[in-house]
Amino acid sequence: MDGHVDEALTDRRLDREIEALLVVEPSPQFTARARERVARVQMQAPWHGSVLRVGAAAAATAVVVIGMWRMPTPGPRVSERPPSAASRPDEAVTPSVAAHPRDEAAPPVPLSATPRPVRVETQPAEGPHAEIVISREDAAALQRLVDVLAARQLEPGVLPQLDSVSAPLAPIEEIVLEPITLSPIAGLDSE
Amino acid sequence: MHERVDHVVGRLVTVDHDLERDFEARLVDSSRLAIRVAFSVLRQREDAEDVAQDAFAKAYRSFRQLRDRDRFRAWLVRMTWRMAIDRQRANPRRVEREIQDSAQREIWGARGAGVEAGLQAGRGPSDAVDVVVEQERAEYLWAAIEALPEKLRLTIVLAGIEGYDVREVAALLDVPDGTVKSRLFLARKALKERLSWMAT
Numbered sequence: 001m002d003g004h005v006d007e008a009l010t011d012r013r014l015d016r017e018i019e020a021l022l023v024v025e026p027s028p029q030f031t032a033r034a035r036e037r038v039a040r041v042q043m044q045a046p047w048h049g050s051v052l053r054v055g056a057a058a059a060a061t062a063v064v065v066i067g068m069w070r071m072p073t074p075g076p077r078v079s080e081r082p083p084s085a086a087s088r089p090d091e092a093v094t095p096s097v098a099a100h101p102r103d104e105a106a107p108p109v110p111l112s113a114t115p116r117p118v119r120v121e122t123q124p125a126e127g128p129h130a131e132i133v134i135s136r137e138d139a140a141a142l143q144r145l146v147d148v149l150a151a152r153q154l155e156p157g158v159l160p161q162l163d164s165v166s167a168p169l170a171p172i173e174e175i176v177l178e179p180i181t182l183s184p185i186a187g188l189d190s191e
Numbered sequence: 192m193h194e195r196v197d198h199v200v201g202r203l204v205t206v207d208h209d210l211e212r213d214f215e216a217r218l219v220d221s222s223r224l225a226i227r228v229a230f231s232v233l234r235q236r237e238d239a240e241d242v243a244q245d246a247f248a249k250a251y252r253s254f255r256q257l258r259d260r261d262r263f264r265a266w267l268v269r270m271t272w273r274m275a276i277d278r279q280r281a282n283p284r285r286v287e288r289e290i291q292d293s294a295q296r297e298i299w300g301a302r303g304a305g306v307e308a309g310l311q312a313g314r315g316p317s318d319a320v321d322v323v324v325e326q327e328r329a330e331y332l333w334a335a336i337e338a339l340p341e342k343l344r345l346t347i348v349l350a351g352i353e354g355y356d357v358r359e360v361a362a363l364l365d366v367p368d369g370t371v372k373s374r375l376f377l378a379r380k381a382l383k384e385r386l387s388w389m390a391t
Contacts, residue, residue, distance in 0.1 A: 009383050017332055018351035024230045026222045030240050034218055037248040152255065 056150055214254050217263050218247055224264060224352065225271045231348040232275035234333060242278055246271040265363045272345055335385040339378055346371055347378040 134142075225246055229239035250267055257263065336344060349360045350371075361371045 009386060011379055014379055014382055015351060017328070018336070018347060019354065021329055021332060021336075022227050022231055022348065022351050024227055024236055024239065026226050026243075027236075027240060030222055030226070030244070031219060033240070034222070034244045034247045035215075037244050038214070038218070038251045041248045041251050 056146075210255065213260065214251055217260075217267075221264055221267055225267055227352045228268055228271045228348070229275040231336075231344075231352075232272065232279055238278065239275070242275045243271055246274050249274070262365075265365055268349070268363050276341075331386060332382075335382050338385065339381055343374050343378040343381065346374040347382070350375055 222243065225243035226236075226239050229242040229246070230236065233239050233242065246267060249270060250263070257266065336347065339347065346360060346364065349355055349363055350357075355363070357368050357371045357375070360375075361368045364371065
């Protein structure tokens with residue numbers, strides 16, 4: 001701002017005038033007040049974290065409930081099978097083709113009336129529930145870690161370095177099965 | 192296992208302290224920039240400081256997620272600008288009234304002080320008139336800047352803060368140097384057209 005109204009309005013002069021307009025220095029209390037507001041944000045963080053924790057817990061519970069609900073029971077299970085067919089195991093395997101030729105007295109059945117095929121579901125040998133038992137101290141430590149994660153106090157670069165503090169896993173011992181011998185039942189020979 | 196988790200938690204606490212220190216350094220370093228950006232919109236020192244403090248609090252909330260910490264100043268500038276614009280839009284009448292009151296105080300204050308100082312220094316009343324003219328020129332310049340489109344306005348303001356050059360303004364706005372040059376050209380052209388009567 002030169003105060004000379006007759007001077008041409010050059011870029012340089014314009015910039016000088018704008019610069020003069022924006023010369024504002026922070027007041028002495030500015031930094032202290034800014035710190036105060038930042039501290040207020042820090043105080044709000046636990047509330048924020050607890051909301052996240054509740055959300056995470058609810059999501060985890062929902063996943064477990066849905067998982068248990070959809071998980072079938074172990075062992076073979078016959079579904080959609082009429083009660084009368086339960087005594088004829090051969091029909092269970094080939095229902096619509098194997099059953100009809102034997103039933104000579106029955107009239108021919110139209111294709112639309114053919115009973116629905118029976119589906120046999122088999123499950124893997126091992127049980128669906130795998131449980132791990134850990135000590136109370138480990139559980140408490142895990143809980144703390146989950147809290148830290150939920151409060152978003154975790155730097156992304158920290159987790160991969162956990163490998164360096166992980167203990168080596170114990171070797172798995174070989175499982176040896178004893179041979180199974182079948183001996184005939186004594187009472188059956190007399191029949 | 193809990194020892195290992197405690198070890199990790201201990202390291203996280205250390206990381207947190209580092210984060211606090213880092214943020215504190217940036218707060219001190221960028222205070223003037225934030226206030227001036229807010230002031231360029233609100234033209235009120237108290238409001239500008241208030242908005243700048245809010246911007247720092249907001250920045251702190253997301254500071255952890257800021258991957259490239261060197262981008263902090265650019266991030267802060269954009270945030271402060273947006274918050275200042277929002278405040279101005281939220282209560283335009285109050286802001287306008289305060290600006291007018293402040294301008295009147297400055298003009299009348301300058302008139303009085305200029306006349307008094309000029310007379311005490313043994314100078315003529317023309318010096319006092321110069322001061323008054325200067326204040327009124329500033330008012331017209333403010334009005335011309337506010338009439339600019341937002342992108343041009345922010346660019347010319349940043350170029351005027353602390354004498355930033357084209358490259359520094361481009362870094363703050365996260366745009367190419369050429370974009371800043373063209374925006375500065377358009378902004379200066381518009382300001383000159385608007386203020387041309389003052390140069391005669």
